[in-house]
Amino acid sequence: MLKVGDTAPDFTLIDQHGKPVRLSDQLPEHHVVLFFYPKDNTMICTKEACAFRDALPEISAEDALVYGISNDPVSSHSAWAQRWQLGYPLLSDTDGAVAKAYDVGRTWGLFRGRVTYIIDKAGIIRGALDDHFRAETHVRKALATLKDQSKS
Secondary structure (H helix, E strand, C coil), rough: CCCCEEEECCCCCCCCCCCCCEHHHHHHEEEEEEEEEEEEECCCHHHHHHHHHHHHHHHHCCEEEEEEEEEHHHHHHHHHHHCCCCCEEEEECCHHHHHCCCCEEECCCCECCEEEEECCCCCCEEEEEEECHHHHHHHHHHHHHHHHHCHH
16 A cells, blocks of 8 residues: 555546546645545445445535546446446546556455545645445545644
């Protein structure tokens, strides 16, 4: 995993609408919460995605944007986002290059890890969490980190 204080690697990925999203285009106007997850339409991933959806007003109040990233294709992201009414972009990292740049490992060598990074407006990682099974902790950690950034 990358560490707090590291510079977040820039990337461009396609969202569920086929639109390119570049990290550096979101900075310096917004903080960014990137959550890497293993797979669309799975129980824990759906729970995590919906928790971010439900926390979106609080996250937005901290001037932050949320992006989910997995290696699922755009078509899968589109259907999943529509089904669960996710109000933020899901980015398709089909070749795993962004996950590799962010040092997102695998759980039991099988599944892409569940890692969340909180990136400040300067592109510096201010929070990092790796917890494969307790998806809700990612949302709480992201909110706590964003609120701490507001106080700084």
